Amino acid sequence: MWQTVKVVVNPSPTPLVGTYALCKDGVVPAGEGLSVTNIADSNILSGTLSSNSPVYRRGQGDNQTAYNPSTVGTGVYFGAHTFVAASSGTFDIHTHPSTLLSSPDSYDTYFTLYQGSFDPNSPATNFLVGDDDSYDAVFQYSSKITYNFTAGSTYVLVVSPYGNDVTGNYTVEASTNLFKNIGWYANSSGGNALATTNIFNPVGISGSGMPNTSTPGTYNFYLNTSQQNSCRAQTRFIINATSVGGNIAGSTSVCTPTNTGTLALSGHTGSIVRWESSTDNFVGNIVPIANTTTTLSFSNLAQTTKYRAVVKNGNCTQVYSALATITVVVTASAPTPVGNSRCGTGTVTLTATGCAGGTINWYAGVNGGISLATGTTYTTPVISNNTTYYVACTIGSCTSARAAVQAIIYVNPIMSGNQAAGDYRASQSITSTANVATGVNYFAAKSILLNPGFQAGASEVFLAKIEDCP
Numbered sequence: 001m002w003q004t005v006k007v008v009v010n011p012s013p014t015p016l017v018g019t020y021a022l023c024k025d026g027v028v029p030a031g032e033g034l035s036v037t038n039i040a041d042s043n044i045l046s047g048t049l050s051s052n053s054p055v056y057r058r059g060q061g062d063n064q065t066a067y068n069p070s071t072v073g074t075g076v077y078f079g080a081h082t083f084v085a086a087s088s089g090t091f092d093i094h095t096h097p098s099t100l101l102s103s104p105d106s107y108d109t110y111f112t113l114y115q116g117s118f119d120p121n122s123p124a125t126n127f128l129v130g131d132d133d134s135y136d137a138v139f140q141y142s143s144k145i146t147y148n149f150t151a152g153s154t155y156v157l158v159v160s161p162y163g164n165d166v167t168g169n170y171t172v173e174a175s176t177n178l179f180k181n182i183g184w185y186a187n188s189s190g191g192n193a194l195a196t197t198n199i200f201n202p203v204g205i206s207g208s209g210m211p212n213t214s215t216p217g218t219y220n221f222y223l224n225t226s227q228q229n230s231c232r233a234q235t236r237f238i239i240n241a242t243s244v245g246g247n248i249a250g251s252t253s254v255c256t257p258t259n260t261g262t263l264a265l266s267g268h269t270g271s272i273v274r275w276e277s278s279t280d281n282f283v284g285n286i287v288p289i290a291n292t293t294t295t296l297s298f299s300n301l302a303q304t305t306k307y308r309a310v311v312k313n314g315n316c317t318q319v320y321s322a323l324a325t326i327t328v329v330v331t332a333s334a335p336t337p338v339g340n341s342r343c344g345t346g347t348v349t350l351t352a353t354g355c356a357g358g359t360i361n362w363y364a365g366v367n368g369g370i371s372l373a374t375g376t377t378y379t380t381p382v383i384s385n386n387t388t389y390y391v392a393c394t395i396g397s398c399t400s401a402r403a404a405v406q407a408i409i410y411v412n413p414i415m416s417g418n419q420a421a422g423d424y425r426a427s428q429s430i431t432s433t434a435n436v437a438t439g440v441n442y443f444a445a446k447s448i449l450l451n452p453g454f455q456a457g458a459s460e461v462f463l464a465k466i467e468d469c470p
Contacts, residue, residue, distance in 0.1 A: 017223050021238035023316035024216050033201035034184065034235055036223060041086040041177040044096070047079035047159065049167045054078060056120035058110050058160050059130040063146070067124035073110060077167060078160040080118050082224050084196040085149040086180040093157065093174045094135040095142035101161050101168035108141035108162040109170060117190040118156040128155075132162070149178065154192045183224040188232055194221075202237055216241040240314030244269035245321035248307065253327040255398035260299040263307055263324050268294075270313030276320075277307050304328045332393040335360050337405035343425030343443070343469035345384040348407035351377050355393035363390040366402055380407050415442075416453075427469050436462050443467050 017036045022028060056078055060070040093111065100106050112123070112130040119125055128147065135144035141162065149155070159170055183193035184200040186207055194205050202208035202221060210219055216239045222232035246268025250261060265272065275289040275296050276282070289296065296307065304327050312318035335352040342348050352360050353376065361371040362378040372378065372389075380387065386409055390402035410425055415432035421439025424430065430444045433453035440456075441463040442448050448464045456462040 017233060017235045019236040019238055021240055021314045022213060023240050023314065024213060024242050026213050026239075028201045028203055028213075031199060033199050034221060034223075034237060035199045036182060037198065039181040039198070039225065042179045042181055043174040043177045044171060045081050045083075045157065045159075045179060046096075046098075046169070046171040047081070048169050049077040049079060049101070049161065051077075051165075051167060053167075054120060055164075056123055056158075056160075058158075059112055059123065059127070060110075060132065061130065062132050062134045064130040065128070067127040067130065069123075070110075073160065073162060073164060075164045076110070076160040076162075077165075078120070078158050079170070080120075081157045081159070081179075082117075082183065083155055083157065083178075084180040084183045084193045085151050085153050085155060086178055086196075087176055088149060088151040089176075090146060090148045091175045091178050092144055092146050093172055093178070094144035095139055096171035096173040097139065099139075099142070099168075099170045101166050101170065103161055103163055103166045103168075105141045105162075106168070107139040108166075109143045110160050110162055111143040111145050111172070112158040112160075113145050113147055114156040114158065116154050116156070116192055118158055126156075152193075152196065154183065181225045185222045185224060185232060188222050188234065193224075210237070213239050215239065238314065240316050241269050243311050243313040243316045243319045245309065245311050245319045247322045248309065248324035251324045251326065253329055253397050254301060255329050255331045256302060257300065257331070259301055259328070260297070261326065263296045263298070265294045265296075265309045265321055268309070268311045268321060270311045270316065270318075273310040273312050273318055275307060275309050277305050279303055279305055281306060282308070298326060301326055301328050329396045329398045331398040332356075332358055332395050332400045334400045334403040335391050335393050337389075337391045337403050339406040339408065341408035341410055343410050344427030345382060345409065347379050347382055348387075348409075349377055349379045350389060350391075350405050350407060352391045352403075352405070355395075358393045358395035361392050361394055361399070363392065363402060366390055366404070383407060383409060385409055425469055436460065438462075441465070443469075445469065 020034050055075045058070050058073040058076050059067045061068055095107050095109050110132050113128045114126040115128050116126055129145055131143045131145050133141050135142040180196045182196050184195045185191050194207055202210050219237045222234055224232040246265050248263050248265050250263035272292045275291045277287045278285050307324045309321040310318055335354045337352040340348045359374050362373045363369050387407045388404050390404055392402045393400040412428045413426050415434040419434040419436045419440055421437050423441045426444040429447040430442050431449045433451045436456050438460040443465050445468045
């Protein structure tokens, strides 16, 4: 069996209000808080009744101070207007001549006044006064309530037609500007207004749930105007936690000229306003970086640089994160190696200079591999052929490019060009077309062949001798 369910959606009151925020333990300055453009007190309320309006069983009788359920209006449409009394005193609320209902008597209304709140399912609760026809002398069958109001107190005026299924527009009028059109509440329905001013500071107000600003959080409040039937506009009063800068992971040492890395902020409270860098510990050189994310990349730094994030939570004071330091180590130039040679199979001692403050490392390849040895000299293992080795300078974590150096094994060398003084040995033979200087000595185990082009000056002393490698 199907049953019709009626859902009534009432419009939110206008004007809309925004939020208000302050920092934990802050003080709301005078004249600040939740605010709405001030609406002047009014003596007019109006509304529309339709088939979508809510229904209830109205009371009956004129100037009734107790609820007496009607035998006629058992399911009348109604409009409920919550308002705060703007003034104290005895005032009238009556049907306005612009009322136009669909009943034969267009002014045939019924008014009920409630204290604080109204529940259509319990119409006797908070009932103050009800009236059917007390304004009949002016408009036939129209209503009038006379009541001694207290300024600042919350009331609900319920307007309905006399009979069921009656729709139309209605307007009610008070004998003074009774209706204060602003009411701030702690709940979306019911309860008494916490304030009726256009600026509302809930801190320390009884019933607001905010004795102070020591507890961060979002506190909801609701704005109601007497022109609205039931809905209240929600707004928020926010107490922000104190800004916390957090910590940055990623501090490291890097080498010139090429370097890269990423910093990551964590443990912060608030939004990232920007990042900043400095090469003098933020004394005078402070460079703002337009980045509002939790990570920051750097590349190709030429000098040691510190970084920090600027964090701000809501309207709390901005703070700085802990510092991250990228220590830049200038990569040294490659050492200057000096090759060496020997006659026949055996070890060769190589030397290198030029790595002040660092360590010289010897390698078997131009890239990769482990260091064969450290120091300014390196004695090769036993080798029988010419072999190239490589030397680099390491300072801290930075290592230079590698420079090549040869260990030469003379088996059957061919000499040419200008040849400086020295002993030249071969395990087999020497062939030469060189121009030798005084002090050049050739030693070979089997033969020494001086081909055309070889020359030694008249005053130069040259030695060629057949003997084995020492």
